[in-house]
Amino acid sequence: MARISTNAGEAADVLKAGGLVAFPTETVYGLGADAANDKAVAAIFAAKRRPRFNPLIAHVTGLEEARSLGRFDAAAQRLAEAFWPGPLTLVVRRMEDCPVSLLASAGLDTLAIRAPAHDVAQELLRAFGGAIAAPSANISGRLSPTEAEHVAESPLAEEVDIILDGGECAVGVESTIVGFDESGAPVILRPGGVAREDIEKTLGMAVRQATGASGAPSSPGQLSSHYAPRARLRLNARAPEEGEMFLAFGPDAPKGMPGLNLSVSGDPREAAANLFAFLRILDDTGAGRIAVAPVPEEGLGEAINDRLRRAAAPRGEEEG
Numbered sequence: 001m002a003r004i005s006t007n008a009g010e011a012a013d014v015l016k017a018g019g020l021v022a023f024p025t026e027t028v029y030g031l032g033a034d035a036a037n038d039k040a041v042a043a044i045f046a047a048k049r050r051p052r053f054n055p056l057i058a059h060v061t062g063l064e065e066a067r068s069l070g071r072f073d074a075a076a077q078r079l080a081e082a083f084w085p086g087p088l089t090l091v092v093r094r095m096e097d098c099p100v101s102l103l104a105s106a107g108l109d110t111l112a113i114r115a116p117a118h119d120v121a122q123e124l125l126r127a128f129g130g131a132i133a134a135p136s137a138n139i140s141g142r143l144s145p146t147e148a149e150h151v152a153e154s155p156l157a158e159e160v161d162i163i164l165d166g167g168e169c170a171v172g173v174e175s176t177i178v179g180f181d182e183s184g185a186p187v188i189l190r191p192g193g194v195a196r197e198d199i200e201k202t203l204g205m206a207v208r209q210a211t212g213a214s215g216a217p218s219s220p221g222q223l224s225s226h227y228a229p230r231a232r233l234r235l236n237a238r239a240p241e242e243g244e245m246f247l248a249f250g251p252d253a254p255k256g257m258p259g260l261n262l263s264v265s266g267d268p269r270e271a272a273a274n275l276f277a278f279l280r281i282l283d284d285t286g287a288g289r290i291a292v293a294p295v296p297e298e299g300l301g302e303a304i305n306d307r308l309r310r311a312a313a314p315r316g317e318e319e320g
């Protein structure tokens with residue numbers, strides 16, 4: 001059973017010994033292991049019950065360290081300089097001598113790399129002294145954790161050696177993932193904590209969003225059902241029906257309904273920060289059905305709507 005700790009040095013020692021550490025980032029909590037240790041990386045896939053074809057993100061302190069793992073062309077470098085440390089993941093070609101386990105990148109010749117902004121994550125990375133492979137610290141397909149308690153209460157707690165507590169995650173949705181196509185053009189593989197508008201402003205161009213067969217944004221593991229609470233979700237609801245909990249958004253939401261408002265002022269950033277924690281609270285009421293108000297597709301609204309669509313998708317096909 002995992003113990004909860006606030007000591008990054010102790011957690012770094014667990015990583016050095018090949019163990020698993022749940023740790024905070026500003027997006028969601030990660031389930032970390034030494035990225036260069038095949039056995040430790042394999043333990044992540046087993047603990048999460050995650051399909052082996054779904055690669056992991058390598059977390060680093062910043063661009064300098066990232067350059068020892070992957071090749072950064074001009075666009076990748078500009079994005080890293082603009083948004084790192086922060087909620088952005090870049091998918092770049094692996095360096096030939098990249099020390100990260102091939103299992104972490106699922107045998108691909110690309111690697112997803114991110115420098116998180118959370119102080120505790122940075123402290124852990126520095127104390128460990130290498131790349132940390134980490135998916136979100138949830139069982140594959142379920143809601144992502146945005147508090148240490150979310151991890152402690154999940155079956156994953158049995159599998160990790162230590163949960164590093166860094167409080168509530170300020171961003172609340174996972175990082176935006178940007179990859180590059182054959183011509184080197186940037187592609188958003190997953191909407192997330194950096195808004196598309198900000199990426200486009202930095203690059204001075206429109207950036208397309210990759211779509212999978214289902215029309216959903218596409219990373220190798222992005223199957224349709226994900227981020228799923230136990231309850232069924234009904235999207236674009238104006239008000240709850242009998243027996244439903246209501247996840248509202250904005251100042252015009254009907255008052256006095258059973259449920260929670262993601263952001264009374266209608267701020268998508270506040271809504272993103274509350275999203276997973278509020279879904280958990282409504283799920284834990286045992287209502288079994290959650291009606292969700294529409295959220296505008298602007299700024300972090302894109303990431304929120306992506307998570308909500310997957311949370312509402314038919315179950316069975318899941319990823320982590």
Ligand code: TXA
Binds near residue numbers: 025027028179189
């Ligand atoms: O905010 C986040 O990104 C959190 C924190 C812990 O960093 N991590 C996270 O990891 O969300 P995970 O494993 O839940 O999602 C990572 C996504 C998966 O959809 C995976 O398919 C994609 O990144 N990915 C990883 N490596 C890739 C690669 N080489 N090419 C394309 N997509 C990749």
Ligand code: MG
Binds near residue numbers: 135136144320
């Ligand atoms: Mg995940």
